[in-house]
Amino acid sequence: MSWRGRAGWSRYPRIILTCWRAAVATELEYRLNFVTGALLSLFWMGWAAAGVAVYFQFAGELVGWTYPELVVVIGLFFTMNGVRQAFLQPNLDAMTEHVRRGTLDFLLTKPVDAQLLVSLRHLYVGNLLDPFLGLGVVAAGVVASGHGMSVVDLAAFVLMFVVAVLVLYALVVALMAVSIRLNGSEEVGQVSFGLVELTRFPVDLYRDPLRTAMTVVPVVLLTTLPAQAVLGRISATSVVVAAGAAAVAVAGASLLWRRALRGYTGASS
Amino acid sequence: MAEISIRYPALMRSSALAVLAYRGRLVVGFLTDLFPFLLMAVWLTVVATAGPPRGWTAADFVAYYAMAAVLMQLSGQHVVWEWDRDLRSGDLSVRLLRPLHPFHQYVASDLGYRVVSLALFVPGLVLVAVLLPVLTLDLTVTRAALAVPATLLAYLVGVLMASIVALLGFWSTQTTNVWMLFWGLGSFTSGWVAPVELMPGWIEAVAPWLPFFTTLGFPVELWTGRMTESESGVHFVVAVGWALLFAAAYTVVWPRAVRRYQAVAG
Numbered sequence: 452m453s454w455r456g457r458a459g460w461s462r463y464p465r466i467i468l469t470c471w472r473a474a475v476a477t478e479l480e481y482r483l484n485f486v487t488g489a490l491l492s493l494f495w496m497g498w499a500a501a502g503v504a505v506y507f508q509f510a511g512e513l514v515g516w517t518y519p520e521l522v523v524v525i526g527l528f529f530t531m532n533g534v535r536q537a538f539l540q541p542n543l544d545a546m547t548e549h550v551r552r553g554t555l556d557f558l559l560t561k562p563v564d565a566q567l568l569v570s571l572r573h574l575y576v577g578n579l580l581d582p583f584l585g586l587g588v589v590a591a592g593v594v595a596s597g598h599g600m601s602v603v604d605l606a607a608f609v610l611m612f613v614v615a616v617l618v619l620y621a622l623v624v625a626l627m628a629v630s631i632r633l634n635g636s637e638e639v640g641q642v643s644f645g646l647v648e649l650t651r652f653p654v655d656l657y658r659d660p661l662r663t664a665m666t667v668v669p670v671v672l673l674t675t676l677p678a679q680a681v682l683g684r685i686s687a688t689s690v691v692v693a694a695g696a697a698a699v700a701v702a703g704a705s706l707l708w709r710r711a712l713r714g715y716t717g718a719s720s
Numbered sequence: 721m722a723e724i725s726i727r728y729p730a731l732m733r734s735s736a737l738a739v740l741a742y743r744g745r746l747v748v749g750f751l752t753d754l755f756p757f758l759l760m761a762v763w764l765t766v767v768a769t770a771g772p773p774r775g776w777t778a779a780d781f782v783a784y785y786a787m788a789a790v791l792m793q794l795s796g797q798h799v800v801w802e803w804d805r806d807l808r809s810g811d812l813s814v815r816l817l818r819p820l821h822p823f824h825q826y827v828a829s830d831l832g833y834r835v836v837s838l839a840l841f842v843p844g845l846v847l848v849a850v851l852l853p854v855l856t857l858d859l860t861v862t863r864a865a866l867a868v869p870a871t872l873l874a875y876l877v878g879v880l881m882a883s884i885v886a887l888l889g890f891w892s893t894q895t896t897n898v899w900m901l902f903w904g905l906g907s908f909t910s911g912w913v914a915p916v917e918l919m920p921g922w923i924e925a926v927a928p929w930l931p932f933f934t935t936l937g938f939p940v941e942l943w944t945g946r947m948t949e950s951e952s953g954v955h956f957v958v959a960v961g962w963a964l965l966f967a968a969a970y971t972v973v974w975p976r977a978v979r980r981y982q983a984v985a986g
Binding site for chain 2 (some may be wrong): 483487491494495496498501502505506508509511513514603638641645648649651652656657658663
């Protein structure tokens with residue numbers, strides 16, 4: 452297939468950008484959603500930060516996490532949740548709909564890589580600001596924690612942030628594959644919500660077996676490790692292992708997706 | 721009234737059957753139920769690192785959040801989403817033509833859903849309680865006899881409060897966001913963010929008088945024995961007071977609201 456050639460891949464950023472421009476144009480019909488969405492997100496961030504403060508009336512720190520440090524995790528939770536809601540969930544939802552109505556067939560016949568097209572086509576503007584607001588909360592937490600940030604910490608954070616986004620992406624692609632297998636079951640879309648919800652708190656605050664499960668499924672990569680990186684307490688081994696895990700997750704999800712497509716028979720005809 | 725008592729079971733049955741046909745909604749409900757258990761996990765860590773806060777032991781937190789998860793199933797707030805959807809799609813027109821006030825249609829269908837989800841959730845919890853000896857309620861007969869009406873009052877106050885916010889939809893087109901803000905602020909006094917006893921003093925002082933506590937903390941504390949039988953008297957008075965006040969407010973607002981209905985998209 453010629454369109455998978457080396458030169459072919461350079462077209463993808465343009466294709467995705469075109470899709471996003473169309474999505475934004477549609478969404479701008481509902482401009483108020485953008486504003487109310489951002490305000491509501493700010494409210495929930497304040498809500499989460501105030502809610503967590505309750506614990507620190509009784510303990511100076513929780514398993515090595517002080518209050519400002521936990522705020523960093525909360526900021527990352529909103530960042531990742533924002534990435535999920537703005538970029539990934541709309542595609543997962545559209546995907547289950549495509550499978551049920553058989554319109555997935557039309558997407559598969561387009562001369563581009565199906566996984567990229569299906570997983571990145573849609574965008575929800577209501578949560579588009581969330582990742583930035585979340586990163587603002589992260590910055591506030593870092594400043595309040597009194598940790599200085601070295602260039603190495605910043606580099607580790609950027610790397611772990613990319614790792615987190617890739618893991619989240621892999622999770623969603625894997626769920627899309629499951630959705631094909633289950634003929635467009637709506638429940639699948641909610642699993643991503645449940646998994647991300649777990650990352651509100653650093654993994655140290657849970658006990659086994661939940662703690663081990665979160666390390667195996669790699670949701671620990673979504674907020675705990677980026678927070679450790681930005682606070683300058685992540686080990687080089689963790690960074691390497693995390694980067695490896697992200698690569699494995701993306702490759703594994705892609706494999707699952709291809710497998711699922713091979714078993715897909717189409718519902719339109 | 722007699723008419724309503726015939727229609728409720730029928731409407732509840734039809735919505736229960738719809739839930740069983742579309743099981744996705746149940747999964748969504750149970751996933752949101754994860755949240756109390758996350759908060760429980762954090763409190764258990766607090767107990768392990770700093771000792772029991774204000775005398776709350778690990779067992780207290782387990783019982784509290786297990787019952788909070790059950791009460792969450794009974795929050796009644798889902799009617800806001802139903803009203804909101806029907807107002808915007810114009811489906812409310814159909815409901816207005818039926819010989820039963822829309823409020824009762826929404827509540828009956830919500831109750832049907834609650835019955836199914838509780839029928840699945842409560843046995844699951846009982847199983848966990850049997851397997852993990854850490855979850856005990858130490859129920860006495862009198863306390864159970866009080867906790868059941870407290871639970872019903874919690875649902876009634878919750879669903880009335882949600883319905884009044886839903887009526888704002890006749891003036892604005894978006895009520896779910898308004899409800900989320902309202903609920904989010906209330907959650908600091910309801911026992912949702914943390915048991916009210918563990919909140920800062922000023923919140924602990926005002927919370928018992930607000931309707932949010934009636935919908936969650938009150939029945940949960942009765943079930944778990946945090947609140948004694950004699951202490952519950954004043955909370956029953958507060959709960960009935962809010963129920964009457966909200967019912968009155970609803971009857972005042974409804975005729976004004978429905979006059980504004982324009983059947984968009986209808």
